[in-house]
Amino acid sequence: MNNESMRPGYVPLNSASKICLFGVGVSLSDCYQQLIQSLGRKPDYLCDNSPGKWGRQFWGVSCISPEELGRLGERIAVIITVRRYEDIHLQLSALGLKEIFVACFDRAYDIVGGIHRLGDEQLAVSHESFVNPVRGRWTLITGAAxxxxxxxxxxxxxxxxxIIAHSRQIAHTRELADSCAGLGVEVLPIAAELGDPQEVEALLDDLEANFPPIDLLFNNAAISLPCGADPWNIASADFQAHFSINTIAPIRICYRLIPAMMRRGFGRVINISSTIQKRPGEMAYACSKAALNKFVHDLAPSLEGTGVMMSLVCPGYVRTDMGGPNAPYSVESVIPGALLGAVLDGDINGRWFIAQDYAGLDLPTAMKKAKFYYAQDQEV
Ligand SMILES: NC(=O)c1ccc[n+]([C@@H]2O[C@H](COP(=O)([O-])OP(=O)(O)OC[C@H]3O[C@@H](n4cnc5c(N)ncnc54)[C@H](OP(=O)(O)O)[C@@H]3O)[C@@H](O)[C@H]2O)c1
Known part of the structure; x- marks a missing residue:
């Protein structure tokens, strides 16, 4: 038993008299059946901040308003089912609710990874110093310009x-090198067209022969070209272009760089991908990212015990040349979430990091959140 579970009035989740799931959204839809199997029962209520859902039934359970939830008293256990749970925790605490949990979803396989008790301690800013595993090492980032x-x-x-900064033309990463001046690091540019298999192999030969050993790799460069909305009418050339750059080039880079990382006993490979495969549309791009995800899920187990770990990042819909000016998130918001696969140790091999879950946090607090979210041994 930990201190949290010994506090007066503690109600273990499995003996709570009533259970409410908060947040009727995508994560809950994807995992509802599994969540109720984990709980061993259906919830008594659902609750959501959207008035359009109040009074409606989902999976045969009524959705109530937060105000009604507050009136049910402090001994109802509330499980938050959205990943940005911090503000909802504050909202529920202000309503006087005490038994608050979060359902943590593993996005790789759309499963519930755990149900964890959520208190002030888990939400506090981290003041812990962390061992920085990347200082002085070399990181290759494709599409770094x-x-x-x-x-x-x-x-x-x-x-x-x-940094080894890749782009299509050496000149494209000049501004990045200038921006890094004064940080006490070296930035080496390298260029290759990743849609051309010969250029990819030449890039890898050049890296092997003429550059320092690479310990960290971000497979980031990708294209997303318009290729029509009719799923029966996507040109082979469109599939080929997306697969060569978004799937086959990152796979070739992994195949050439990871064995050397394994020999040195350390490596982090972070693949910038997308959860777009779950939504209709953008067929060629989505298929290429789905294939990259599959590659990572299948390769990761073979890295166990080698000191090399692979992960996936979904950056969210971000205002860049690819995302366009109407995307909801700023490009800065991908930090620190996109860096977690580089700095975390432990159980991260094959994991997804959803960058927007960590937007606005400092890196130590983001690391603390990720460790909490993915921990296997939480007391509930
Ligand atoms: N933006 C979003 O909303 C969003 C959402 C989900 C996932 N993502 C993923 O996030 C990653 C970065 O996207 P972004 O929005 O930052 O894209 P971006 O602004 O279009 O930048 C793409 C980068 O990739 C490089 N690149 C593009 N085509 C290349 C090719 N054929 N060969 C070599 N390099 C090439 C570009 O190099 P040059 O500068 O030399 O042209 C550029 O540096 C991608 O994997 C993307 O799929 C983005």
Missing amino acids: RGIGRQIALGMAGLGSN
Whole structure:
């Protein structure tokens, strides 16, 4: 038993008289059946902040308003089912609710990874210092000249990692190198067209022969071209273009760089991907990202015990050249979430990090949140 579970009035989740699931959204829809199997019962209520859902039934359970939830008294256990749970915890605490949990979803397989008790301690800013595993190491970032890759490069340089900055033309990463001046790191540019298999192999030969050993890799460069909305009418050339750059190039880079990482006993490979495969549309792009995800899920187990770990990042819909000006999130918001696969140790091999879950947090607090979210041994 931990201190939390010994506090007076503690109600273990499995003996709560009533259970409410808060947040009737995508995560809950994807995992509802599994969640109720984990709980061993249906919830008594659902609750949501959207008035349009109040009074409606979902899976045969009524959705009530937060105000009604507050009137049910402090001994009802509330399980938050959205990933940005911090503000909802504050809202529920202000309503006098005490038994608050969060359902943590593993996005790789759409499963419930755990149901964890959520208190002030889990939400507090982290003051812990952390061992910085990237300082002085070399990180290769593909597509580092602009957008998300540039933010990742700035973030890694800020942590003291030297950068090998890839783009299509050496000149494209000049501005990045200037921006990193004064951070005490080296930035080496490299260029290749990732849609051309010969250029990819030449890039890898050049890296092997003429560059320092690479300990961290961000497979970030990708394209997303318009190719029509009719799923019966996507040209082979469109599939080929997306697969060569978004799937086959990252796979070739992994195949060439990871064995050397394994020999040195350390490596982090972070693949910038997308959860777009779950939504209709953008067929060629979505298929190429789904294939990359599959590659990571299948390769990751073979890395167990080697010191090398692979992960996936969904950056969210971000205002870049690819995302366009109407995307909801700023490009800066991908930091620190996009860096978690580089700095975390422990059980991260094969994991997804959803960058927007960590937007606005400092890195130590984001690391604390990720460890809490993915922990296997929480007391409920
Ligand atoms: N933006 C979003 O909303 C969003 C959402 C989900 C996932 N993502 C993923 O996030 C990653 C970065 O996206 P972004 O929005 O930052 O894209 P971006 O602004 O379009 O930047 C793309 C980067 O990739 C490089 N690149 C593009 N085509 C290339 C090719 N054929 N060969 C070599 N390099 C190439 C570009 O190099 P140059 O600068 O030399 O042209 C550029 O640096 C991608 O994997 C994307 O799929 C983005």
